[in-house]
Amino acid sequence: MPSLADLHQTDSVRASQADARAQAALTSEHRPFRPASTSPHIPDGVDPGALTWAETVAPGGYTHKVLARGTRIRFDDPSGLACAHILLYNALEPWERLNVADTLKIPWQAYLGEGHPLLSGEGRILATVSADTSGRHDAFCGTTTDAFSAQKYGSSAPQGPAPSGRALFTLAAAKHGLTPRDLPPSVSFFQGVRVEEDGALTFLGSAGPGTFVELIAELPLLILVANVPHPLDTEEDYVVGPLRIHAWRGAPTGEHDPRFTSSPELNRAYLNSIDYAEARGL
């Protein structure tokens, strides 16, 4: 059987150049699509010309993006095995970031779903969950650490067979000049958890293949995404599916949207975000 090296002629600079360029003919299931309009998985009803981000995140992979205010961000779980761990930051002042406690306390609701605000610690809404066909999400357990992943799977490194969520968030954050101290508790989509009467956390898992979650960026966002198994996943092996992401241009929530006044707390959160954006000329 030939070795991989036998398939490449790389004994001079020009030969290496030709060998490298020939690889552009290859592809992968797990990749960004640039321009985003070339995605083969564009959701129904989305104008390809409005897309600003299209990517399929590998199992155990991560991604990150800075997005304009008003952007729609859609996560698709085609296999029913994805788990999208998410961190959000105000892209202009990244010390403003997702605050999970306020995200649950302010809307008086523990379970993320359509209409739920993802709040910062500054009394502003970073993003709204604007659509959700899964209903299986979690804001209690965060993501996996190296210690947890090593104990459960025997491995935790990003390059290995069982990357931890925190290791991937560390890399994603580093791409934006952020360090491990910038990683607050995260939320996750597509694998549900419910709290029993005695406080026990029960893993519900997936709603099945083909669900999606959509967010609206209410401020300019830095978003970090890690696609790793949920910490409470009952599967002993490292089984997670690909995560599709599409984002497109849109408007932030405004006074004519029903959700703008859906609750007094949410109304003030939108007003606070609009106040910030208008003062900055966004």
Place this chain on the structure above:
Amino acid sequence: MTITTTVRTAGDRALRTTVPVAPPFAEGTVLDAAGPAVAGAVVRDDTVAPLAPWSAIVPAGHVLTIVDVGGNQSADCLIYDAHDTDERYSVPDTLAWQGNAYIREGSVLRSNLGHPLMTVVANEIDRQDTIGGACSKESNTLRYGQHTEYQHGCRENFLAEASRYGLGARDLVSNLNWFMNVPIEADGALGIVDGLSAPGKRVAIRAERDVLVIVSNCPQLNNPCNDFNCTPLRMIVTTPTTGTDAA
């Protein structure tokens, strides 16, 4: 949709995983772990798994031997003053002071302030590279296509290891590539070509002050820097030999 699953060794178990992780090195790969390239007591002896990062503080006077266990395996390397990481390895200072584009025995690895950080005290291949830099997920998209962005890269290893010391993206600079071959041809053509190394070949570098050394065992599988077969590295730190010289 079908999800590809493989079984990999993880710790002491066989793990079923859906992660598209790079393959292990080929069966039958010749490995030679060699040993220290200089005399002295061994104070540290690590094997770096394929694809993985490594780091250590090497005290002044100690010698780090890097063994290319499987042959033609690039060891991407950054060096910092252990007590002031703002002072770090500098390609231009190293090249300008020595007046040569390649690293060989005797090369002084200089900092961005022009000071010696480490010196090459032994080298078993013709020349070492410090021009080619590190691979990354992002630069892979330029060289090979968008389909390679998900693959692990040296910049990932550098960032992961740097984060353990409070360092980040702004602390990454152009690096050394032990055992990688980057010729600069007469017309200026420059690129990574088949390596000059072999299993068990070594380089040894002596710390001229306390230094932090960060190494990425290069995960690249799209060019010949790892012979398309990622293999382990061995990192051996030895203390200086003292008191045996004839006065």
